[in-house]
Each structure stands twice: as structure tokens, then as C-alpha cells.
Amino acid sequence: MLRYSLSRLSQAVLVILVMSFLLFLLIGLMPGDPIDNMFEGNPSLTPELIDQMRSLYGLDQPVTVRYWNWLVAALHGDLGYSSLYFRPVLEVLVPSMLQTAKLMALTLLISVPLAMALGSLAARKPTKLVDSVIGMFSFAAISLPNFWVSLLLIILFSVKLGWLPASGTPISNDASFVTQARHLVLPVSVLVMFHVGPLIRYVRAAMIETLSADFVRTARAKGVSERAVIMRHALRNALIPMVTVLALSFGHLFSGALVIETIFGMLGMGKMIYDAVANIDFNLALVGLLLATIVVLISNLLADLAYALLDPRITL
Incomplete structure (x- = not known):
């Protein structure tokens, strides 16, 4: 397993290098540049001064030279400066990552x-009442728009009942643990609802197939309790498809919860990447998208390792 993990990590490093160059190239093709965005609306700037600023930041160099300079600086811990927040990228990135x-x-x-x-x-109990109710909940969780459900929860629990705050982030930075937890209830509830729907369908389908397998019938014939059949025999084998879905959902949860973060006023990775792209913040957009790529690669590696732990018949 160690040899396999090292091999996969070396492949991941190569993928990260290729993705970083492609992201650098694609972001560089966006209209405008950070200098235009930084000094937009300043009539005192002359074209000569703007050209000097581009030369100072290296924007007049070929894309390969600019990428190499960025890569060398990134390997030394310098991820650049955010033109949107006027702070180093790392200072903007860490709070968003924690959120x-x-x-x-x-x-x-x-x-x-x-x-x-x-x-x-x-x-x-397929085709029974319990199965129908759970199926309806799963179907609703997949089908309903997440922004609509978020607004309904805010209206009900924040505006009408006043039980929970409408914002996902406390105003004070030194808020207590209980206060922070209360602010997270609504956004986490929405994310859980829309994340659990597909997982229920995968677990149900895998469990129905596994419960009809020969080893389950053998365990029941030996007198094993139904609880042990479900927990020790069937569920472990049925988890393999869910591991795949979880690995694929990591990237979505890490960088794709844009709507939820916007509605609840949370500066997470999705909101940060969107703002960086919309405001032509090259360094912040590049690092944010590259970090999302790294999370997807790590989650895929962990999923492959989990396959071997769940089913000894699977060899790495």
C-alpha cells in the first residue's frame, strides 16, 4: 500500500504541475489585467505609467516566463498578492479555507x-411505506433548488420564529463556540439536505443488491441476527459505491458551495474564487482553483485506499 500511495502521489504532483500551467494560461486569457483593475477610474494615470507598472509586475513578459517566476515563488511560499483584498494571497486564503x-x-x-x-x-423493506417516504425525501433533496430552500429556512427560523441567525458568520471575530455553532445551523442544514439525497439512493441500491447475495443468505441460515447481517456483512460491501460518490463530492463541497455561501454571507472558497475571477484577481483565482484540484486528487487517493480496506478482494 505504501508503494501504491507513493506512486499515486508522484502522479498527483505531475497533474498539479500541468493543471497549474493550464490554469495560469486560461486566467491569463481573461480580458483586462490586474493593473487595469487596480487603477481603473484614475484619470491621472498616463499610458506610459501604466506600461511601467506592467513591466514592474512582469505582465509584459511571455506567459512561460511569467509561469516559471510564479512557480518558483510559490515553491518558496510566496503565493503572490491579492489585487482585490490588497493583502497577500495566503492571508486571504486561510480564513476562507477554515470556513x-x-x-x-x-x-x-x-x-x-x-x-x-x-x-x-x-x-x-423495499416498496413499503418507509421506503416510499425515504424515497420522497431523497427525491425532494435532489430536485428542490438550494437557494429556494435556504431562503425558506431564513424566513421561517430567522424572520418569523427568531430562533437562529440568518447569517452564517458571526459579526464579532471572537464569538463564542455556541454563537458560531448557531450561525452554522442553517447553512449546514441546507448542505446536508442536498448532499444526503444522492447518498441515500446509492446506499439503498447497493444494499438491495448486497442483501440478495449468497453470503448474506448463508449468514442468515447460520442464525446470525438481522442487525449483525446488516452492519457486519451487507453494509460494508454496500459502502463501496458511496465511497466513490463521496470522493467526487469533495471538490463540489470545497469550491462549489457558492450559492449557500452567498445567501448566508460566508466567505468560503466558492465565494472567494467567484469574487477573484469576477474582479480579475489573477493570483487569488489561480491559487483557489489549484487548491480545489489538490483536494480532488487527495480525495480520489483516499477513496482508492478505502476500497481495499472495505473489500479485501480489491487489490491496489
């Missing part, structure tokens, strides 16, 4: 056990 990490961790900690429980319950 997104909290959302990801809470969403996964709630949605994965919930999907396993509801999917297994629906698979035990």
Missing part, C-alpha cells in the same frame, strides 16, 4: 451516517 473546512466537516459528519441509516432502512 469551508467547517462546512465540509459538519456536512460529512451528519450526511454520511444519516444516508447509511436511511438507505439501509429503505433497502430492508
Whole structure:
């Protein structure tokens, strides 16, 4: 397993280098440049001064030279300067990463056990009332627009009842743990709802197939309790498709929760990347998108390692 992991990590390094160059090239093709964005609306600037600024920042050099200079600086820990926030990229990136990490961790900690429980319950009694109710909930979670559900929850729990704050981030930076948790209830609830829907369907389908397998019938014939059949025999084999779905969803949770972060006023990775691209902040957009690529690569590696742990018949 160690040899396989090192091989995959070396492949990931190559993919990151290729993706960083492609992202650098694509972002460089965007209309305008940071100098235009920085000094837009300043009539005192002359074309000669703007050209001098471009030369100072190296924007007049070929793209390969600019990429090499950026790569060398990034390897030394210098990720550049954000023209949108007027701060180093790392100072902008860390709070957004922490915000997104909290959302990801809470969403996964709630949605994965919930999907396993509801999917297994629906698979035990297919075509029954319980299966129909769980199926309707799963279908609604997949179909309903997340911005619409977010607004409904804000109107109900924040405006009408006043139980929870409408914002996902406290105004004060030194807010207590309980205050921060109350602000996270609504955005996490929306993310859990829309993340658990597909997982329930995958777990249900995999469990129905696994419960009809020969080894499950053998375990029941030996007198193993139904709880042990579900938990020790069937569920472990049914988790393999869900691991694949979880690996694919990591990138979406890390950089794609733009609507939720916008509605609840949270500066996470999705909102940060969108603002950086919209405001032509090259350095911040490049590092944010590259970080999302790294998260996807790591999640795929962890999924492959989990396959071997869940099913010994799978060899790396």
C-alpha cells in the first residue's frame, strides 16, 4: 500500500504541475489585467505609467516566463498578492479555507451516517411505506433548488420564529463556540439536505443488491441476527459505491458551495474564487482553483485506499 500511495502521489504532483500551467494560461486569457483593475477610474494615470507598472509586475513578459517566476515563488511560499483584498494571497486564503473546512466537516459528519441509516432502512423493506417516504425525501433533496430552500429556512427560523441567525458568520471575530455553532445551523442544514439525497439512493441500491447475495443468505441460515447481517456483512460491501460518490463530492463541497455561501454571507472558497475571477484577481483565482484540484486528487487517493480496506478482494 505504501508503494501504491507513493506512486499515486508522484502522479498527483505531475497533474498539479500541468493543471497549474493550464490554469495560469486560461486566467491569463481573461480580458483586462490586474493593473487595469487596480487603477481603473484614475484619470491621472498616463499610458506610459501604466506600461511601467506592467513591466514592474512582469505582465509584459511571455506567459512561460511569467509561469516559471510564479512557480518558483510559490515553491518558496510566496503565493503572490491579492489585487482585490490588497493583502497577500495566503492571508486571504486561510480564513476562507477554515470556513469551508467547517462546512465540509459538519456536512460529512451528519450526511454520511444519516444516508447509511436511511438507505439501509429503505433497502430492508423495499416498496413499503418507509421506503416510499425515504424515497420522497431523497427525491425532494435532489430536485428542490438550494437557494429556494435556504431562503425558506431564513424566513421561517430567522424572520418569523427568531430562533437562529440568518447569517452564517458571526459579526464579532471572537464569538463564542455556541454563537458560531448557531450561525452554522442553517447553512449546514441546507448542505446536508442536498448532499444526503444522492447518498441515500446509492446506499439503498447497493444494499438491495448486497442483501440478495449468497453470503448474506448463508449468514442468515447460520442464525446470525438481522442487525449483525446488516452492519457486519451487507453494509460494508454496500459502502463501496458511496465511497466513490463521496470522493467526487469533495471538490463540489470545497469550491462549489457558492450559492449557500452567498445567501448566508460566508466567505468560503466558492465565494472567494467567484469574487477573484469576477474582479480579475489573477493570483487569488489561480491559487483557489489549484487548491480545489489538490483536494480532488487527495480525495480520489483516499477513496482508492478505502476500497481495499472495505473489500479485501480489491487489490491496489
